[in-house]
Amino acid sequence: xxxxxxxxxxxxxxxxxxxxxxxxxxxxxxxxxxxxxxxxxxxxxxxxxxxxxxxxxxxxxxxxxxxxxxxxxxxxxxxxxxxxxxxxxxxxxxxxxxxxxxxxxxxxxxxxxxxxxxxxxxxxxxxxxxxxxxxxxxxxxxxxxxxxxxxxxxxxxxxxxxxxxxxxxxxxxxxxxxxxxxxxxxxxxxxxxxxxxxxxxxxxxxxxxxxxxxxxxxxxxxxxxxxxxxxxxxxxxxxxxxxxxxxxx
Amino acid sequence: xxxxxxxxxxxxxxxxxxxxxxxxxxxxxxxxxxxxxxxxxxxxxxxxxxxxxxxxxxxxxxxxxxxxxxxxxxxxxxxxxxxxxxxxxxxxxxxxxxxxxxxxxxxxxxxxxxxxxxxxxxxxxxxxxxxxxxxxxxxxxxxxxxxxxxxxxxxxxxxxxxxxxxxxxxxxxxxxxxxxxxxxxxxxxxxxxxxxxxxxxxxxxxxxxxxxxxxxxxxxxxxxx
Amino acid sequence: xxxxxxxxxxxxxxxxxxxxxxxxxxxxxxxxxxxxxxxxxxxxxxxxxxxxxxxxxxxxxxxxxxxxxxxxxxxxxxxxxxxxxxxxxxxxxxxxxxxxxxxxxxxxxxxxxxxxxxxxxxxxxxxxxxxxxxxxxxxxxxxxxxxxxxxxxxxxxxxxxxxxxxxxxxxxxxxxxxxxxxxxxxxxxxxxxxxxxxxxxxxxxxxxxxxxxxxxxx
Numbered sequence: 001x002x003x004x005x006x007x008x009x010x011x012x013x014x015x016x017x018x019x020x021x022x023x024x025x026x027x028x029x030x031x032x033x034x035x036x037x038x039x040x041x042x043x044x045x046x047x048x049x050x051x052x053x054x055x056x057x058x059x060x061x062x063x064x065x066x067x068x069x070x071x072x073x074x075x076x077x078x079x080x081x082x083x084x085x086x087x088x089x090x091x092x093x094x095x096x097x098x099x100x101x102x103x104x105x106x107x108x109x110x111x112x113x114x115x116x117x118x119x120x121x122x123x124x125x126x127x128x129x130x131x132x133x134x135x136x137x138x139x140x141x142x143x144x145x146x147x148x149x150x151x152x153x154x155x156x157x158x159x160x161x162x163x164x165x166x167x168x169x170x171x172x173x174x175x176x177x178x179x180x181x182x183x184x185x186x187x188x189x190x191x192x193x194x195x196x197x198x199x200x201x202x203x204x205x206x207x208x209x210x211x212x213x214x215x216x217x218x219x220x221x222x223x224x225x226x227x228x229x230x231x232x233x234x235x236x237x238x239x240x241x242x243x244x245x246x247x248x249x
Numbered sequence: 250x251x252x253x254x255x256x257x258x259x260x261x262x263x264x265x266x267x268x269x270x271x272x273x274x275x276x277x278x279x280x281x282x283x284x285x286x287x288x289x290x291x292x293x294x295x296x297x298x299x300x301x302x303x304x305x306x307x308x309x310x311x312x313x314x315x316x317x318x319x320x321x322x323x324x325x326x327x328x329x330x331x332x333x334x335x336x337x338x339x340x341x342x343x344x345x346x347x348x349x350x351x352x353x354x355x356x357x358x359x360x361x362x363x364x365x366x367x368x369x370x371x372x373x374x375x376x377x378x379x380x381x382x383x384x385x386x387x388x389x390x391x392x393x394x395x396x397x398x399x400x401x402x403x404x405x406x407x408x409x410x411x412x413x414x415x416x417x418x419x420x421x422x423x424x425x426x427x428x429x430x431x432x433x434x435x436x437x438x439x440x441x442x443x444x445x446x447x448x449x450x451x452x453x454x455x456x457x458x459x460x461x462x463x464x465x466x467x468x469x470x471x472x473x474x
Numbered sequence: 475x476x477x478x479x480x481x482x483x484x485x486x487x488x489x490x491x492x493x494x495x496x497x498x499x500x501x502x503x504x505x506x507x508x509x510x511x512x513x514x515x516x517x518x519x520x521x522x523x524x525x526x527x528x529x530x531x532x533x534x535x536x537x538x539x540x541x542x543x544x545x546x547x548x549x550x551x552x553x554x555x556x557x558x559x560x561x562x563x564x565x566x567x568x569x570x571x572x573x574x575x576x577x578x579x580x581x582x583x584x585x586x587x588x589x590x591x592x593x594x595x596x597x598x599x600x601x602x603x604x605x606x607x608x609x610x611x612x613x614x615x616x617x618x619x620x621x622x623x624x625x626x627x628x629x630x631x632x633x634x635x636x637x638x639x640x641x642x643x644x645x646x647x648x649x650x651x652x653x654x655x656x657x658x659x660x661x662x663x664x665x666x667x668x669x670x671x672x673x674x675x676x677x678x679x680x681x682x683x684x685x686x687x688x689x690x691x692x
Contacts, residue, residue, distance in 0.1 A: 140421040147417055151408050154498050160471040161404050165418060168400055168464055172422050175453070179425040186432060237499065252589040259586040263572070270574040331568025338534060339587045340560035346587075474537050 012091045014231050015240035021224040028221035035214030043207035056120040063113040065212040066106045067131070069219060070138055071173070073103035077145075078170035081163035091227075093159035094234065096166065097149055098226035102219050104142035110135050130184035134177045141169045155234055256341045257349045264353030274322065275357045282315040282362055286369045297374050304373035305434035308383060309390075312362050313423050316394040319358040320419070321412040323350070323402040324469070337473060344462035347469070351395050351462070359391030379434055382443045386433040389450040393426045396461035403468035425453055483636040483666040485512050486547055486561070490533070493542035497528050506542070508686060512636070512666035515659070515683035517673065524689030526672040527567075530639050533670060534564045546637075560589070562637040567645075569626035573615035577601055577625045580614060581632055588633045600628045604654060620651050627655055630662075638662060640671040652677060 043061035050057040077099040084093035114132050115125040126132070145162050152158035235241050268275055289307045290300055327333040336346055366387055370380040401419035405411035433446035493506040502525030510516055518526050531537040533544060535551060535558030544551045551558040571580050578597045585592040601610050604624040606617075614622060623646070630638055638659075644652055656677055659669055663681035 137421045137424055140417070144418040144421065147414060148404060151405070151410070151414055156499075157471060157474060160474075161468060164400070164464055164468045164471065165404055168397075168422065171460065172425070175425045176421070179428040183428040183432060186435070234499070255591060256587050256589065259583055263575075263583050266579075267572060267574055329568075330572065331566055331570035332572065334536060334564065334566060334568075335570045335584060336587065337536060338559040338562075338564055340556040340589045341587075 017091045025224040032217035039210035059117040065215045066110040069215045070107035078166040081166040085163040094227045094230045098223045107139040130181045134180045260349040268357045278319045285311040301374040305431040309431040320398040320402045343466040347465045355395040363387045382437045386430040390426045390430040396457045406472040489545040491543045494540045515669040517685045520688035563635040564639045576611040578610045585632045604628045637668045644675045
């Protein structure tokens with residue numbers, strides 16, 4: 001047990017994290033590319049058209065994984081932020097900051113694909129459907145987090161302050177979600193929800209699963225890269241940075 | 250009376266006295282609320298049926314914006330003149346002292362909104378029970394707005410453009426209060442009971458009361474570090 | 475002016491060990507340590523940006539050091555029963571006064587916040603000692619800069635804390651107020667109090683004192 005803890009702290013130390021992330025990121029990136037190709041192949045070529053929605057349902061293979069990712073990533077961001085705030089682990093602070101843009105991108109993709117799916121299904125790009133609305137608010141939460149981070153000059157203070165915001169947000173996300181769902185049912189919202197997939201066949205499910213994994217791999221690769229760069233900037237006066245930069249020069 | 254109670258009452262009294270001697274601050278917020286609500290009919294037309302059905306949403310959104318407007322000054326005056334440092338140094342728990350300040354903020358800005366809301370409700374064509382529901386919802390909801398908003402006010406302390414930033418940070422967090430508050434009046438309007446909405450709003454208020462002061466205290470310590 | 479030091483503080487000790495602090499990613503203080511006993515004054519010197527204010531804020535518990543320990547009577551300050559600052563009074567660059575309130579109101583509110591209730595008479599007495607007789611119930615915004623500083627100094631006397639931490643207390647004061655402050659500091663030391671201050675001006679103060687210069691290595 002004690003040994004394990006030591007190992008974890010070793011991984012969390014900036015130079016070790018930097019090296020390890022540098023080695024791992026390309027693998028995750030490569031894996032993401034392969035899974036995207038496979039997933040798109042299954043979803044767009046192997047899977048049969050839906051008897052009700054025709055081909056338009058295939059947007060689901062983008063829409064659903066991005067929706068999941070944006071929510072997972074927000075929670076993950078808050079977890080890292082909490083670790084950084086409570087135990088003052090610099091690597092965790094950097095990870096939280098690095099996750100935000102990717103999470104926001106997924107939320108945006110989810111909204112966009114939702115709009116594209118809405119046009120053939122409802123005949124309009126935007127419907128105040130519960131899930132789309134809560135995704136929109138999630139996007140606002142991401143934007144607020146990034147804006148606060150950017151507004152505070154001192155990096156340590158920026159990390160701590162945005163951690164508080166992320167925690168306030170993560171407590172609120174389920175409340176927001178349920179209140180929006182409730183609001184929607186009371187106001188007789190759209191009768192077809194975007195994410196209610198047509199009767200799911202195995203091949204569709206497989207495509208969905210592969211696409212979700214692809215998104216995860218992509219997220220990990222990009223976040224690790226971004227965290228590496230952020231760490232370099234924050235530690236630019238530290239010996240380990242100078243040492244590594246010297247090697248490359 | 251022990252030291253903690255003395256300190257809490259002192260801080261509450263101080264903020265109330267300051268608000269009395271600078272009355273225009275609170276009045277501006279109230280005026281903003283009234284003006285925004287009065288602009289809606291000019292924007293959407295005078296059709297009474299339309300105005301009536303929009304009234305809950307209009308009143309709540311205006312209340313959110315009015316609260317937003319008052320938040321920037323919640324801590325920034327104390328921050329600028331150094332009083333906030335002294336509050337942080339006090340031997341009492343910061344989260345409770347912060348609670349005192351927020352109670353003062355609510356009494357100065359939240360409560361007047363509740364009290365003037367019947368007038369605006371009537372203007373938009375709400376009837377008696379609807380107005381009572383509106384007041385009850387605002388009474389439970391405006392403290393939530395002050396508490397959650399204070400987190401944003403603390404986090405943007407001393408930042409350039411803090412006022413605009415608060416809105417981006419805090420308005421998404423206001424969604425549950427907005428949905429429940431406007432929903433309560435809607436429910437009465439469509440002939441059902443607002444009890445579920447109001448109970449949930451009360452639960453939300455209790456949750457916020459438990460968590461927000463802690464977050465505000467932490468945010469203040471971070472921003473003054 | 476009377477040295478109305480009717481309080482004499484029991485023997486206290488402040489110990490600082492291995493303090494490391496940074497500001498905006500710049501390491502300002504590295505491995506700093508000192509001890510202070512009752513009746514002693516520590517003057518923190520150093521050029522601008524050497525970390526004087528940072529050090530004072532850390533000693534108050536407003537800022538967190540990266541490493542190091544601050545002990546009051548051998549107890550780490552974060553474990554003190556009444557919080558990390560209940561033994562000290564801090565005067566920063568700002569006076570922490572509310573413009574709309576009178577000197578008396580400011581003092582009584584501040585003292586109550588710091589856990590000591592002060593009556594009207596006591597507040598007036600201290601304001602009088604600071605040379606503000608006749609201005610007690612005037613809103614502070616009508617006072618001059620020097621007079622405001624005097625009200626802030628009166629706060630130090632009222633809260634009766636053994637350790638005073640003062641950031642540039644002599645800055646922008648006229649000769650007369652410097653004299654008032656000097657005698658207040660001497661009275662505090664005579665009452666077995668401790669003082670840590672930063673200053674650019676050389677003001678002779680009677681009592682045991684030392685100087686700590688920051689940023690010598692840099």
